[in-house]
Amino acid sequence: MSASAVFALFSKIASGWHTQDPVLKAWRPKLGTPTVLLRWTLTEWCNYRCPYCPQTHDRWAPKGNGMTAHAFDNFPVEKWQEAFKRHFARTRLSLVLTGGETLIDRKSIVLFLNFVSTMPTTECIRIDTNVCWKPSLYEELDRSKLILMCSYHPSQVEEDVFFSRIKDVLSSGFRIGIVNYVMSGENIEAFRRLKQRAAQLGVVFQPNPLWNSAGRYSHEDLELLRVELLPLDFQYRTQMESPMGKTCRFPMLAYEMDVVGNITVGCHNQLHGSFFDKFLPPLKKSRTPCPHHVCACLDKYSFLDGVHRNTSTDPLGTYSSLLRQRAATRT
Numbered sequence: 001m002s003a004s005a006v007f008a009l010f011s012k013i014a015s016g017w018h019t020q021d022p023v024l025k026a027w028r029p030k031l032g033t034p035t036v037l038l039r040w041t042l043t044e045w046c047n048y049r050c051p052y053c054p055q056t057h058d059r060w061a062p063k064g065n066g067m068t069a070h071a072f073d074n075f076p077v078e079k080w081q082e083a084f085k086r087h088f089a090r091t092r093l094s095l096v097l098t099g100g101e102t103l104i105d106r107k108s109i110v111l112f113l114n115f116v117s118t119m120p121t122t123e124c125i126r127i128d129t130n131v132c133w134k135p136s137l138y139e140e141l142d143r144s145k146l147i148l149m150c151s152y153h154p155s156q157v158e159e160d161v162f163f164s165r166i167k168d169v170l171s172s173g174f175r176i177g178i179v180n181y182v183m184s185g186e187n188i189e190a191f192r193r194l195k196q197r198a199a200q201l202g203v204v205f206q207p208n209p210l211w212n213s214a215g216r217y218s219h220e221d222l223e224l225l226r227v228e229l230l231p232l233d234f235q236y237r238t239q240m241e242s243p244m245g246k247t248c249r250f251p252m253l254a255y256e257m258d259v260v261g262n263i264t265v266g267c268h269n270q271l272h273g274s275f276f277d278k279f280l281p282p283l284k285k286s287r288t289p290c291p292h293h294v295c296a297c298l299d300k301y302s303f304l305d306g307v308h309r310n311t312s313t314d315p316l317g318t319y320s321s322l323l324r325q326r327a328a329t330r331t
Helices: 003-020 022-027 077-087 108-116 159-171 188-199 219-228 231-237 315-330
Strands: 035-041 092-098 122-129 146-152 176-182 205-208 254-257 262-265 268-274
Touching (some): 176 315
Parallel strands (some): 035 092, 092 122, 122 146, 176 205
Antiparallel strands (some): 254 262, 262 268
């Protein structure tokens, strides 16, 4: 088959995607620049010691070959920036920064965010954080592309301290998509009161199921999660629904990367490379059956085939809007 025939066939297939799938239309526009979602676990270093968290929490925890648990200790900020410029000069970027506490490094992360937020191809930067930092560190940062997913861990910080930090972040011009309230048996009764307190600040407040807690919730816990979470999120985040074998767009659109730059295509660990290579491993060309029994991540299960939620390149912003719309209909 000639090159022109291959291109014509691909265009015909792509056209079919776009006319039938609003998600692919947003992320792979027929006449526009495609967007890639990159989920980067840039650190396992954290100032909290949540008992359920499996990460090391230690900045200097060994990761092999002299590497540690913090990306900016493994390679200088400049090397990461060069790789971002190389890979996303002609591809739009929707970036998720997660950890660990992503903003605990008060030097390198400031430099990196100032850089990546000014890249013309950067669409969105989602930052997962426990809000332990001072907004004054980011006075020069363009916040227009940023959205925060904040987590409130009652065992690690006092309520008034946490809400004072939320007020400071909001008054400094940051956008908060949601606040996740980490649920467990000893703190579930406080949820409704705290939700009202968050609502007074205009913040979406939702219960966040503990990792790997399927089957260990009480009936009352599950009913609260069922009421507060959207149906899709309730099924997958409580691990009551398995994605195994279901076709998903995530490997067509997304990479996952760790603290040393190991990068995989979607959730398919056998398709991997290094972020510092000249080229990234190619994304899947079509929807792919999920190889996992559990998917509790908003950025992943919301790309399952048949789910038409992510029609923007800001999945957290879309989710936050849906929660706000539902709350408005209930008042």
